[in-house]
Amino acid sequence: METALAMSQNGMMDVGYQYVNIDDCWAYERDDEGVIQADPTTFPNGIAYIADYVHSLGLKLGIYTDGGILTCEKRPGSYGYEQLDAQTYAKWGIDYVKEDWCFTFVEIPSERYQIMADALNATGRQIFFSLCDWGVDEPWSFGPGVGNSWRTTPDIQDNWESFLSNLMAQVPIAGYSGLGGWNDPDMLEVGNGGMTNIEYTSQFSLWSLLSAPLIAGNDLRNMDSESLSILTAPEVIAINQDDLGKQGTLLRASEKGSLQVWGRPLYDGSRAVVLFNTQSQNASITVEWSDIWLSPEQTFTVRDLWAQSDIGEFTGSYTSTDIPSHGCVMLKIYTGSSIQNW
Secondary structure, eight states, X not given: OHHHHHHHHSSXXXXXXXXXEOOTTOEEEEOTTOOEEXXXXXXXXXXXXXXXXXXXXXXXXXXXXXXXXXXXXXXXXXTTOHHHXXXXXXXXXXXXXXXXXXXXXXXXXXHHHHHHHHHHHHTTSOOEEEEOSTTTTOGGGTGGGTOSEEEXXXXXXXXXXXXXXXXXTTGGGGGGOBTTBEEEOOOBOTTSSSSOHXXXXXXXXXXXXXXXXXXXXXXXXXXXXXXXXXXXXXXXXXXXXXXTOOOXXXXXXXXXXXXXXXXXXXXXXXXXEEEEXXXXXXXXXXXXXXXXXXXXXXXXXXXXXXXXXXXXXXESEEEEEEEOTTOEEEEEEEXXXXXXXX
């Protein structure tokens, strides 16, 4: 409830954050009729009470379950109780369900997740369904027909190596993501302290370019101004929420792979670009118009999305100099009218 209140007051709700999600350990036991019960110590008033409060702030509530007999922390799972649990969640006013994949034994994810998907749809309530088998069973291959997002990676850790690993895992599967169903490389680590703000800015930029779910994983009640400014960058979030819904991907890299050009087309025909420096010293990176499906002879305006200002007009390419180590520049390449209809 404190987190929801913080989100409603600190500007995050104003830029589009909607859900406050409860993860594992809220569930306690099932009653004699099989209805799942919240832990009476941590949720003495029940989950519906939390949902009512969150809704009163104009936000939505998410909850966690598991496709197996137990959750990852050995609380009751939804195996065999999908219909009853879905009805319970809908009755409580739940808007988002994440289903994990612990203690599932020989179950087939696509089949088990479909059971919960059908049960949620049968409630008549609009509930976002997030699948989480950590990418083990290639959920992108079946996820678009089952859920609204699917984890594509192991749990992210708050360090550079984990961030980079989860990022690069998105490159070969970019085509599976689209309107209504998204590749999910796991949450944002912004504000948790294990990386620098330069690295957090890179994660937020690239997650936005990927159309990844933007899920803050830090304590919103005690957040410094720099973390908040990263999480609420309006023009960066606009790329994430672009109506075309086409996931960005790696377009070109230097010989050792350390200097990278990422990009995606946008609904209005413009292009979003991230120039990403993964090496240990500052560097210059160039985006060629041919990298982003544009004619080298044409002139376009280049806009810095973090600075929220136009840099100027350029023909054929644009070079950003002195990009810091592990940092990036995020750009929009556009003209006064649509470049191309996609």
